[in-house]
Amino acid sequence: MNLRKFADREALAQALAVETADALRAAIGTGAAATLAVSGGSTPAKFFRALSGAELDWESVAVTLVDERWVPETSDRSNARLVKQNLLQNDASAASFTPLFTGADSPEEGLDEADQRIADLHGPLTVAFLGMGSDGHTASFFPGGDHLAEAIDIAGKALVAPMHAAAAGEPRITLTLPVLIAAETLILHIEGQDKLEVLEKALAGEDPREMPIRAVIAASPRPLDVVWAP
Numbered sequence: 272m273n274l275r276k277f278a279d280r281e282a283l284a285q286a287l288a289v290e291t292a293d294a295l296r297a298a299i300g301t302g303a304a305a306t307l308a309v310s311g312g313s314t315p316a317k318f319f320r321a322l323s324g325a326e327l328d329w330e331s332v333a334v335t336l337v338d339e340r341w342v343p344e345t346s347d348r349s350n351a352r353l354v355k356q357n358l359l360q361n362d363a364s365a366a367s368f369t370p371l372f373t374g375a376d377s378p379e380e381g382l383d384e385a386d387q388r389i390a391d392l393h394g395p396l397t398v399a400f401l402g403m404g405s406d407g408h409t410a411s412f413f414p415g416g417d418h419l420a421e422a423i424d425i426a427g428k429a430l431v432a433p434m435h436a437a438a439a440g441e442p443r444i445t446l447t448l449p450v451l452i453a454a455e456t457l458i459l460h461i462e463g464q465d466k467l468e469v470l471e472k473a474l475a476g477e478d479p480r481e482m483p484i485r486a487v488i489a490a491s492p493r494p495l496d497v498v499w500a501p
Protein backbone atom coordinates (compact mmCIF):
# COMPACT_ATOMS: atom_id res chain seq x y z
CA MET A 272 0.00 0.00 0.00
CA ASN A 273 1.21 3.48 -0.84
CA LEU A 274 -0.32 6.02 1.58
CA ARG A 275 -0.11 9.73 0.81
CA LYS A 276 -1.22 12.16 3.50
CA PHE A 277 -2.38 15.68 2.64
CA ALA A 278 -2.54 18.69 4.96
CA ASP A 279 -6.27 19.22 4.40
CA ARG A 280 -9.22 18.06 2.29
CA GLU A 281 -9.06 20.98 -0.13
CA ALA A 282 -5.39 20.32 -0.90
CA LEU A 283 -6.20 16.64 -1.44
CA ALA A 284 -9.10 17.47 -3.78
CA GLN A 285 -6.96 19.84 -5.84
CA ALA A 286 -4.06 17.37 -6.10
CA LEU A 287 -6.37 14.51 -7.11
CA ALA A 288 -8.01 16.69 -9.72
CA VAL A 289 -4.63 17.51 -11.28
CA GLU A 290 -3.53 13.85 -11.26
CA THR A 291 -6.81 12.60 -12.68
CA ALA A 292 -6.86 15.20 -15.43
CA ASP A 293 -3.26 14.28 -16.33
CA ALA A 294 -4.13 10.57 -16.52
CA LEU A 295 -7.20 11.21 -18.67
CA ARG A 296 -5.24 13.56 -20.94
CA ALA A 297 -2.54 10.91 -21.37
CA ALA A 298 -5.13 8.27 -22.33
CA ILE A 299 -6.76 10.64 -24.81
CA GLY A 300 -3.31 11.33 -26.26
CA THR A 301 -2.72 7.66 -27.02
CA GLY A 302 -6.13 7.30 -28.65
CA ALA A 303 -7.26 4.86 -25.93
CA ALA A 304 -10.67 5.11 -24.29
CA ALA A 305 -10.43 7.60 -21.43
CA THR A 306 -12.67 6.31 -18.67
CA LEU A 307 -13.18 7.45 -15.12
CA ALA A 308 -15.10 5.43 -12.53
CA VAL A 309 -15.95 7.23 -9.31
CA SER A 310 -17.46 6.33 -5.97
CA GLY A 311 -20.42 7.94 -4.29
CA GLY A 312 -20.87 8.75 -0.64
CA SER A 313 -19.94 12.00 1.04
CA THR A 314 -16.16 12.03 0.56
CA PRO A 315 -15.68 12.76 -3.17
CA ALA A 316 -17.85 15.87 -3.75
CA LYS A 317 -15.03 18.35 -3.15
CA PHE A 318 -12.77 16.44 -5.53
CA PHE A 319 -15.57 16.26 -8.12
CA ARG A 320 -16.00 20.02 -8.04
CA ALA A 321 -12.23 20.56 -8.41
CA LEU A 322 -12.03 18.13 -11.33
CA SER A 323 -15.03 19.63 -13.13
CA GLY A 324 -12.99 22.71 -13.99
CA ALA A 325 -9.98 20.82 -15.39
CA GLU A 326 -9.09 21.77 -18.93
CA LEU A 327 -9.07 18.67 -21.06
CA ASP A 328 -10.96 17.22 -23.97
CA TRP A 329 -13.92 16.14 -21.84
CA GLU A 330 -15.87 15.08 -24.92
CA SER A 331 -13.45 12.15 -25.13
CA VAL A 332 -14.01 11.11 -21.52
CA ALA A 333 -16.55 8.54 -20.33
CA VAL A 334 -17.51 8.78 -16.67
CA THR A 335 -19.17 5.95 -14.77
CA LEU A 336 -19.65 4.73 -11.22
CA VAL A 337 -17.84 2.16 -9.12
CA ASP A 338 -21.15 1.36 -7.49
CA GLU A 339 -24.70 2.61 -7.25
CA ARG A 340 -27.63 2.47 -4.89
CA TRP A 341 -30.62 0.99 -6.75
CA VAL A 342 -32.61 4.22 -6.80
CA PRO A 343 -33.57 6.67 -9.57
CA GLU A 344 -31.69 9.91 -10.03
CA THR A 345 -34.51 11.80 -8.36
CA SER A 346 -33.38 10.26 -5.05
CA ASP A 347 -30.79 12.12 -3.01
CA ARG A 348 -29.25 8.66 -2.37
CA SER A 349 -28.38 8.36 -6.07
CA ASN A 350 -24.66 8.37 -6.86
CA ALA A 351 -25.50 9.34 -10.45
CA ARG A 352 -27.21 12.43 -9.08
CA LEU A 353 -24.15 13.28 -6.97
CA VAL A 354 -21.88 12.94 -10.00
CA LYS A 355 -24.14 15.00 -12.24
CA GLN A 356 -24.47 17.78 -9.69
CA ASN A 357 -20.80 17.99 -8.76
CA LEU A 358 -18.58 16.47 -11.46
CA LEU A 359 -20.45 16.79 -14.75
CA GLN A 360 -20.50 20.56 -14.48
CA ASN A 361 -18.38 23.33 -16.00
CA ASP A 362 -15.89 21.94 -18.56
CA ALA A 363 -16.71 18.38 -17.50
CA SER A 364 -20.33 18.72 -18.61
CA ALA A 365 -19.09 17.63 -22.05
CA ALA A 366 -18.13 14.14 -20.77
CA SER A 367 -20.43 11.21 -21.41
CA PHE A 368 -21.95 9.42 -18.43
CA THR A 369 -22.75 5.73 -18.09
CA PRO A 370 -25.15 5.05 -15.21
CA LEU A 371 -25.36 1.67 -13.49
CA PHE A 372 -29.01 2.09 -12.49
CA THR A 373 -31.16 0.93 -15.39
CA GLY A 374 -34.65 1.61 -14.10
CA ALA A 375 -35.38 -2.11 -13.69
CA ASP A 376 -37.15 -3.15 -10.50
CA SER A 377 -34.03 -4.70 -8.95
CA PRO A 378 -30.28 -4.87 -9.60
CA GLU A 379 -30.71 -8.53 -10.51
CA GLU A 380 -33.16 -7.57 -13.24
CA GLY A 381 -30.94 -4.74 -14.45
CA LEU A 382 -27.73 -6.76 -14.25
CA ASP A 383 -27.30 -7.78 -17.90
CA GLU A 384 -27.92 -4.28 -19.13
CA ALA A 385 -25.52 -2.75 -16.63
CA ASP A 386 -22.90 -5.40 -17.51
CA GLN A 387 -23.24 -4.49 -21.19
CA ARG A 388 -22.90 -0.80 -20.43
CA ILE A 389 -19.58 -1.42 -18.70
CA ALA A 390 -18.42 -3.75 -21.49
CA ASP A 391 -19.20 -0.96 -23.96
CA LEU A 392 -16.64 1.29 -22.24
CA HIS A 393 -13.99 -0.94 -23.84
CA GLY A 394 -11.11 -2.13 -21.82
CA PRO A 395 -9.49 -1.28 -18.53
CA LEU A 396 -10.70 1.82 -16.76
CA THR A 397 -8.20 4.66 -16.99
CA VAL A 398 -8.79 5.86 -13.44
CA ALA A 399 -11.01 4.40 -10.71
CA PHE A 400 -11.67 5.86 -7.27
CA LEU A 401 -12.76 3.90 -4.25
CA GLY A 402 -14.10 5.10 -0.94
CA MET A 403 -14.30 3.07 2.26
CA GLY A 404 -16.90 2.78 4.98
CA SER A 405 -16.24 2.40 8.70
CA ASP A 406 -17.11 -1.31 8.41
CA GLY A 407 -14.34 -1.82 5.84
CA HIS A 408 -16.66 -1.94 2.83
CA THR A 409 -15.53 -0.47 -0.44
CA ALA A 410 -17.51 -0.06 -3.65
CA SER A 411 -20.56 -2.16 -2.68
CA PHE A 412 -18.46 -4.98 -1.28
CA PHE A 413 -20.28 -5.10 2.06
CA PRO A 414 -19.50 -7.47 4.94
CA GLY A 415 -22.34 -10.00 4.88
CA GLY A 416 -23.40 -8.94 1.37
CA ASP A 417 -25.37 -11.66 -0.42
CA HIS A 418 -23.16 -11.55 -3.54
CA LEU A 419 -19.89 -10.63 -1.83
CA ALA A 420 -18.01 -13.84 -2.72
CA GLU A 421 -18.89 -13.46 -6.38
CA ALA A 422 -18.11 -9.73 -6.45
CA ILE A 423 -14.61 -10.18 -4.99
CA ASP A 424 -13.75 -13.34 -6.96
CA ILE A 425 -10.56 -12.40 -8.83
CA ALA A 426 -11.24 -15.18 -11.35
CA GLY A 427 -14.85 -14.06 -11.89
CA LYS A 428 -15.98 -13.02 -15.35
CA ALA A 429 -18.88 -10.73 -14.40
CA LEU A 430 -18.25 -7.00 -14.71
CA VAL A 431 -20.98 -6.07 -12.24
CA ALA A 432 -22.70 -7.76 -9.30
CA PRO A 433 -25.90 -7.03 -7.39
CA MET A 434 -25.60 -6.61 -3.63
CA HIS A 435 -27.99 -6.73 -0.71
CA ALA A 436 -26.58 -6.11 2.74
CA ALA A 437 -27.97 -4.91 6.04
CA ALA A 438 -25.63 -1.89 6.12
CA ALA A 439 -26.20 -0.93 2.48
CA GLY A 440 -29.48 0.90 2.96
CA GLU A 441 -30.95 -0.16 -0.34
CA PRO A 442 -30.09 -2.80 -2.95
CA ARG A 443 -26.89 -1.98 -4.80
CA ILE A 444 -24.97 -2.77 -7.92
CA THR A 445 -21.18 -2.73 -8.00
CA LEU A 446 -18.31 -3.16 -10.39
CA THR A 447 -16.54 -6.40 -9.53
CA LEU A 448 -13.03 -6.76 -8.13
CA PRO A 449 -11.45 -7.87 -11.46
CA VAL A 450 -12.76 -4.72 -13.17
CA LEU A 451 -11.48 -2.47 -10.39
CA ILE A 452 -8.00 -3.94 -10.08
CA ALA A 453 -7.57 -3.86 -13.86
CA ALA A 454 -7.85 -0.04 -13.78
CA GLU A 455 -4.65 1.65 -14.92
CA THR A 456 -4.85 3.85 -11.85
CA LEU A 457 -6.81 2.77 -8.79
CA ILE A 458 -6.98 5.14 -5.83
CA LEU A 459 -8.58 4.72 -2.42
CA HIS A 460 -9.69 8.14 -1.19
CA ILE A 461 -10.39 8.41 2.54
CA GLU A 462 -10.70 11.29 4.95
CA GLY A 463 -10.69 11.66 8.74
CA GLN A 464 -8.82 9.97 11.56
CA ASP A 465 -11.50 7.30 11.93
CA LYS A 466 -10.98 6.07 8.35
CA LEU A 467 -7.24 5.84 8.91
CA GLU A 468 -7.93 3.62 11.90
CA VAL A 469 -10.29 1.48 9.82
CA LEU A 470 -7.54 1.08 7.25
CA GLU A 471 -5.02 0.09 9.94
CA LYS A 472 -7.47 -2.51 11.22
CA ALA A 473 -7.91 -3.84 7.69
CA LEU A 474 -4.15 -4.14 7.26
CA ALA A 475 -3.85 -6.00 10.55
CA GLY A 476 -6.07 -8.88 9.42
CA GLU A 477 -6.74 -11.04 6.40
CA ASP A 478 -10.36 -12.08 6.04
CA PRO A 479 -12.02 -10.08 3.24
CA ARG A 480 -15.46 -11.25 4.36
CA GLU A 481 -14.91 -9.33 7.57
CA MET A 482 -13.48 -6.21 5.88
CA PRO A 483 -13.86 -6.38 2.08
CA ILE A 484 -11.32 -3.58 1.44
CA ARG A 485 -8.79 -6.33 2.18
CA ALA A 486 -9.76 -8.04 -1.07
CA VAL A 487 -8.70 -4.96 -3.03
CA ILE A 488 -5.47 -4.52 -1.09
CA ALA A 489 -4.58 -8.18 -1.60
CA ALA A 490 -5.51 -8.39 -5.28
CA SER A 491 -4.19 -5.07 -6.50
CA PRO A 492 -1.36 -5.70 -9.00
CA ARG A 493 0.50 -2.70 -7.57
CA PRO A 494 0.63 -1.46 -3.99
CA LEU A 495 -2.78 0.18 -3.56
CA ASP A 496 -2.58 3.96 -3.82
CA VAL A 497 -4.31 5.51 -0.80
CA VAL A 498 -4.84 9.25 -0.33
CA TRP A 499 -5.89 10.72 3.00
CA ALA A 500 -6.54 14.06 4.66
CA PRO A 501 -7.57 14.74 8.29
Ligand SMILES: O=C(O)[C@H](O)[C@@H](O)[C@H](O)[C@H](O)COP(=O)(O)O
Pocket residue numbers: 310311312313314315337338339340350401402403404408409410411
Ligand atom coordinates in the same frame (compact mmCIF):
# COMPACT_ATOMS: atom_id res chain seq x y z
O1 LIG B 1 -22.25 4.49 -2.90
C1 LIG B 1 -21.53 4.35 -1.95
O2 LIG B 1 -21.95 4.43 -0.78
C2 LIG B 1 -20.09 4.07 -2.13
O3 LIG B 1 -19.53 4.13 -3.33
C3 LIG B 1 -19.34 3.57 -0.96
O4 LIG B 1 -18.50 2.51 -1.17
C4 LIG B 1 -18.61 4.76 -0.32
O5 LIG B 1 -17.47 5.07 -1.06
C5 LIG B 1 -18.24 4.48 1.12
O6 LIG B 1 -19.42 4.09 1.81
C6 LIG B 1 -17.66 5.70 1.81
O7 LIG B 1 -18.66 6.65 1.93
P1 LIG B 1 -18.42 8.07 2.57
O8 LIG B 1 -17.55 8.82 1.61
O9 LIG B 1 -19.80 8.68 2.65
O10 LIG B 1 -17.78 7.86 3.90
